[in-house]
Amino acid sequence: MKKLGFGMMRLPLLDVNDESSVDFESVNEMVDLFMDRGFNFFDTAYPYHMGNSEVAFRKAVSERYPRESYVIADKLPLFSINSEDQLEPIFNEQLERTGVDYFDYYLLHNVSGFSETGFLDVNSFGFANKMKAEGKIKHLGLSTHANAEYLENILNLHPEMEFVLLQINYLDWENEGVESRKCYEVARKYDLPILIMEPLKGGFLADIPDEAEKLMKDYNPDASVASWAMRFVNGLDGVCMVLSGASSLEQLQQNIDDYENFTPLNDDEYEIIEKAREIINSNITVECTKCKYCxxxxxxxxxxxxxxxxxxxxxxxxxxxxxxxxxxxxxxxxxxxxxxxxxxxxxxxxxxxxxxxxxxxxxxxxxxxxxxxxxxxx
Ligand code: SF4
Ligand code: SF4
Incomplete structure (x- = not known):
């Protein structure tokens, strides 16, 4: 399987002020390009686009392509769950919205301090394990925005987790809040396949300060700024999927081209990334990834x-x-x-x-x- 996934979190909109107004026709075009180029992994979640990301998946993928031709990852919204009786209705709603009868990958969404009610007071892990035993989930894992210590505790408590989805990019690699590198190392220690989200930090690493961009362009005028960020994550061992959160056909095309032309970063290029990171950090003001959870x-x-x-x-x-x-x-x-x-x-x-x-x-x-x-x- 090719290691570039279509993250359906920032889909094109008909009205930029209405998150739910997904431009389904444009999504169809993006999906067709993606599939034509030999990619087939799609990632969605219950809250994305107020439910319409899952609907977009159904309209663009499951209603138009045979089940065996694609792979879907979906997520249980722990942060919206505070009682046991929500679990089954939400899971069934997800199956219905996406138009599938099983999920290839299913994740407990953002296992962390602020979603604890959803998995400490409610047996969400038990429920997900049950769905797996019934064949409605093929592979069970979790995503998190917590720190490395928290992740390690959870993995100790839940050895049944088969993979993790982590926020990793060169800017967050040593960030003390995100702890990308440390979380990555925990996943490696537990020998878990790693899926990566936010490789461009919400698009931010495609549009970096001029001074940082100049460093990259002076070294390689033909490479896009975003391609440096994608090469950084694609070069990490143990990564089984990098999710591209493209919002347009052009962005998706660019991500595909960058993926196809991948070469590992050399020592000079790592040094340039290091310098770019310093420049960005000295300019960046708010580390918002535009996830829209707020x-x-x-x-x-x-x-x-x-x-x-x-x-x-x-x-x-x-x-x-x-x-x-x-x-x-x-x-x-x-x-x-x-x-x-x-x-x-x-x-x-x-x-x-x-x-x-x-x-x-x-x-x-x-x-x-x-x-x-x-x-x-x-
Ligand atoms: S400020 Fe809002 S959109 Fe930005 S990272 Fe935080 S929750 Fe996401
Ligand atoms: S603190 Fe301000 S920005 Fe945040 S929810 Fe309240 S009013 Fe909105």
Missing amino acids: LEACPVSINIPKLFDLYNNDMIQNLDQWTAVGNAYVNYSKIPGAGLASDCIYCKDCIEECPQHINIPEVMKKVAERFERDIYGF
Whole structure:
């Protein structure tokens, strides 16, 4: 099996302000390209696109391709589960939404401190094991955004886990919050196949500061910036799948081309990545991966990842005056119902949803200062 998976987390939308408005026709095109080029692994989850990622999978894949031609991974949303009687209905709903009668890979989604109710108070592991025994799950594993110590404890408690899905990319490799390298080493110690998510850190590593990009382009003018990040993860031992979270046909095409042209990084290139990481870290402001888990928690409808994306871009460009980014903020502020950064009431409901452990309300203050006071004097 080729080791590039189609992560269906950031699908193209018909309305950029409506997460559920998946552009199903564009997804069909992307899936056809993916399958034509010999790839067949798809990754979805219950909350992605408010349920419509699973629906997009059904419409684009299971209704259009024979069952034996593709592989699907889906996930049990531990963070939404607080009682035993939710398990079976959710699992059955997932089968129905995706249009399959078994999952090739099934994961307990984000086993970590903030989803503990879903697996300590409720026997979610037991339920998943039962579904596996009934043949509705072929391979059972887990994903996590917890640290390495937490992961090791869980793997000790659950030796039945057959694989893990981890957030790994060159920027997070030594990050003390994410602990990519340490989590990777735990998985290797337990001899578990590793699936990788966020190889481009939510697209961030495809659009790095100019100074870092120049280092890469000076060394190899033909290689895309994203290809360096993909080569970093593809060169790791024990990796059985890297999920590409492409949002367009062009991005998917690029990821496929980069995958097909893979060569391991040499020592000079590792050094360049090291320097690029330092430059990015000195510029990056908010380590948001745009996973959107926080969106539903916000009572005043602030599009948190969008505002953080604008803020990061603004900081990276380091411009004092009128910027395209600032302009984008004004456009955002005119969307009916969109919460401004200054609308944040510091309820902190979003914090526990954030796998990157970002203190969202604190950053939101800075976003408001930057865009609403510094530039526009709102
Ligand atoms: S702290 Fe602010 S951003 Fe977070 S959920 Fe509350 S209002 Fe929304
Ligand atoms: S702030 Fe956190 S939860 Fe929200 S989109 Fe960014 S990384 Fe995800």
